[in-house]
Amino acid sequence: MSFPDKQTVLDYIRDHPNATTKQDIARGLKVKGRDRATLREILKELEQDGTLERTGKRAWAQADRPPPTGVVQFTHQDENGDLIGKAVGDNGPFGPDIIYTGLSGKPRGKVTEPGEGDRALCKIKLVDGVWQARALTVLEKRLSNSIVGLYSQGPRGGKVTPSNRKERREFLIQEADRNGAEDGDLVITVPKPQARRQYGPNLGIVREVIGHIDDPRSASLLAIHAHDIPVEFPEAALEQARDPKPAKAEREDLTQIPLITIDPHDARDHDDAVFAEQLDDGWRVIVAIADVAAYVTENSPLDREALKRGNSTYFPDRVVPMLPFELSADECSLREGELRRCMAVEMIFDKSGTKRSHRFIRGMMKSAAKLSYQEAQAAIDGKPGGKAGEMLEDVLKPLWGAYAAVARARDKRSPLDLDLPERRIIFSEDGEIEGIITKERLEAHRLIEEFMIQANVAAAETLEKQKSPLVYRVHDVPSDAKIAAFAEFLQTIDMKWHVGERPQTEKFNRLLKDIQDGDYAQMVTQMVLRTQAQAIYSEENLGHFGLNLVRYAHFTSPIRRYADLIVHRALIAALNLGPDGLSKDMSVRLEEIAEHISGTERRSMAAEREATDRYLAIFLADRVGAEFEGRITGVTGAGLFVALAGSGADGFIPISSISDDYWVLDDAAMQIYARGSGKTYGLGQIVKVRLKEVTPLQGGLLLEMLSEPMPAPKGRREARSKTDADRPSRRGAPGRIKSKQSGKPKFSKKTLPKHKRRGRKK
Structure with missing residues (x-):
């Protein structure tokens, strides 16, 4: 045969992932004699151009394709609670996300499963379009082996119960190792070093007492320490924040323009202001943002700490800021009537809301008013009062007019419309939970959101035009x-x-x-x-699918997101707006920084969800035995997840507790059904449940199903009958589930993953 070309070699490697060596490829393509030298040259060229990646001395794989057996770095858990990682090559993690599905083979003795931050040698395969890994052995455990939990004192010593429901370890604490911990304290515990491996309970040492379980703020404290979110600022960073020395730059005078801030009524800082005026053929809109880059210069103590944190983290009862409040709530807050440095973008829209032009400004401004969303909306709705009444004709009505035009263009663009409700926990002055409300969604919220999106698009467009490096906000x-x-x-x-x-x-x-x-x-x-997909930061532009935008970058919140600070610096450098722009040293690190701040964002989201779950559990702790209406939000092989009406709290119903029926998982329909009768519980179904148990420490709610299942759906009866016929009969406890997709149910691994399903961050 004539020797195949590059594409034939690539097609063969793609279709035969186990053929990794030159010998495998040559045998499969029936390459002999002198043609083997040609094959060697083709493989070498494909490696040099990055199409293939060397996985051994004479072995290759597609650069973005994990090998059949290889090292996987596990980085995080997804919203379903599954452990996610990437294959590791010579240049670090690469390729698609890989989901961990368990240990490979039949483990002997006590085998440790991987966790977040671990590296493991795994068998890797593609199943129904999803990459899966089964661990052979854990090669490298995460550096931190501590747990955060509740210390309880007993007659024979102390015990620490973990606050993370996925953590299986408990530590026994000997008297000499409790370091002042008392019954009910929240503590950080590390394993106690032992001279040789001993069987029996794990011994631990209390390293730090972080609070008490009765403290109303305990839920946030647990989440902060469990996710290693930095709280205290280094003294050098605080000194820089207390005595800010802004970079000198030429600035345009915007003080005569009535820019106003519109924020939540309890906002401590104000990092964006807006203005609009009607033109003969359209609208002029200005979005002004606090000039954080002028105060947080590259590689300064503040900058190093901000990069470390990546973003602010928002808990129901507090904020862990990216920058000290001395800066973010003072010099970098656009306070009413006070002179402030800003980065602004002036945008010109035609009457249809299409942007015709824009320009960026480094300026000085003075906020004309500080309004809440409710005050601004009430004035527009015919109930003006106070400052909003004074601003109605000259400031608010032009803003709403410009928004009406931009909203028409937005509707034509048709971004993904998932306006999901969010709930807010209300606290009393002493920190006790008073109630839970659904956040009001006003047109004023949408106005600010859309103007911020337009400013973010303008930033990405300008930096692309200037051929400047930048960090995009991408949503694949x-x-x-x-x-x-x-x-x-x-x-x-x-x-x-x-x-x-x-x-x-x-x-x-x-x-x-x-x-x-x-x-x-x-x-x-x-x-x-x-x-x-999940929105992330990336040096590569993948577009933003959810917003239906070709290019998008975060520009509007440099107080709370490091990505925005990078974009500000890039604009300063690209447009010659000052000496404090993005340096070449930082430009070459943008890929690494984008990956880091994507990770810190995931960390914050996980911590915020955990704290909210705990507060909701605390709120419902005295309602055990009460009945609730709820909606099924998750269906798995272990059971059902139900969001309770009113509070939105997530509870779990174990499959074995529903009834004596043999329940089968229908992955495609997101339902479980009783074998024989076909009666069904499924995603979205409204059910009545009873609260059986509350574990505030872990934020868990155990529920009991009270509603009867729905009749078998007509469209699934035939498919389910065939599935049941193909499934061999098994003996087992009623209520157990088995399906090809779900695998063996593992209650301990799948208990209460996050199905809160709030809209993903843009």
Whole structure:
């Protein structure tokens, strides 16, 4: 045969992932004699151009394809509680996300499973479009082996119960090792060094007492320490914040423009201000942002600490800021009537809301008013009062006029419309929980949000035009595997989705509108949300699918996000707006920085969810035995997850507690059904439940199902009958689940993952 070309070699490697060596490839393509030298040259060229990656002395794999057996670095848990990692090559982690599915083979003795931060040698394979890893052995454990938990004193010593529901270890604390810990204290504990391996309970040493379980602020304290979120600022950073010395730069005078801030009523800092005026053929809009880059210069103590934190973390009862309040709530807060440095963008829109031009300004401004969302909205709605009344004609009405035009263009662009409700926990002055309310969503919120989006787009456009390095905010298109699963789900409710078509936000929105008043509205909304990728920061522009934008960068919140600070510096350098722009040294590190701040954002989101779960559990602790209406938000092989009406708290119903039926998981339909009768519980179904148990330490709610299952859906009876017929009969306890997709149920691994399903951050 004539020797194949590069594409044939690549096609063979793609279709035969176990063929990794030159000998395997040559045998598969029937290459002999002198053609083997040509094959060697092709492999060398593919390696040099980055298409293939060397995995051994004479072994290769596609650069973005994990090897059949290799090292996986596990980095985080996704919203379902599954451990996620990436394959590790010579240049570090690479390729697609890999989900951990368990140990490989039949482990002998006590085998440790990997956790976040661990590296493990794994068997890796592609199953239904999803990369999966089964661990052979853990090679490198995470550096921190401590646990955060509750210390309880007993007659024979102390014990620490972990606050993380996924942590299986408990530590026994001997008297000499409790370091002053008392019953009910929240502590950080580390394993006690032992001369040789001993069997029996784990011994620990209390390293630090961080609070008490009865402290109303304990939920946030636990989350902060469990996720290693830095709280205290180094003294050098605080000194810099107390005595800010802004970089000198030429500035445009914006003090005569009535820019105003519109924020929550209890906001401590104000980092953005807006202004609009009507033109003959459109609108002029200015978005001004606190000039944080002037105060936080590269590689200064403040900058190093801000990069370390990556972003501010917002708990129900407090904020752990990226920058000290001495700076963020003072010199970098656009206070009413006070002179402030700013970075601003002036945008010109035509009457249809299409942006015609924009320019960036480094200026001086003076906020004309500090308004809350409610005050601004009330004035527009015909109930003006105070400062909002004074500003109504000259400032607020032009803002709403400009927004009406921009909103028309937004609607034509058709960003993904998942306006999901958010709940807010209300605290008394002494920190006790008074109640839970649904956050009000006003047109004033949408106005500010849309103007911020337009400013972010303008920043990305300018930096691309200037060929400047920058960090994009990207939201990738849903993967083929997720779209296929979504299409299969829609089939179960007699709806169609063409898998071959490129996903479009407009198509998702049309589907959501069609079912908005139907029985499946909540179910489909949850599935649309699950189909989306996670928004991250990246040096590479992948676009923003959710906003339906070609380019997007974060510019509007440098007080609380390091990504915005980078974009400010890049604009300063690209437009010659001062000496404090993005340096070449930092420019070459943007890929590393983008990965780091994406990680700190995930860390903050996980900590925020955990704290909220604990506060909700505390709020419901005295309601054990009460009945609630709820909605099923998650269906797994271990049981059902239900969000309680009113509070939105997530509870878990173990599969074995539902009934004596043999329950089977239908992954495609996101339902469980009773074998034989076919009766069903499924995603989005409204059910009545009883609160059986509350564990505030872990933020867990155990529920009991009171509602009867739904009748078997007509469209799934035949498929389920075939599945049941193909499944060999097994003996086992009633209520156990088994399916090809779900694998063996593991209550301890799957208990209460996060199904809160708030809208993803933009």
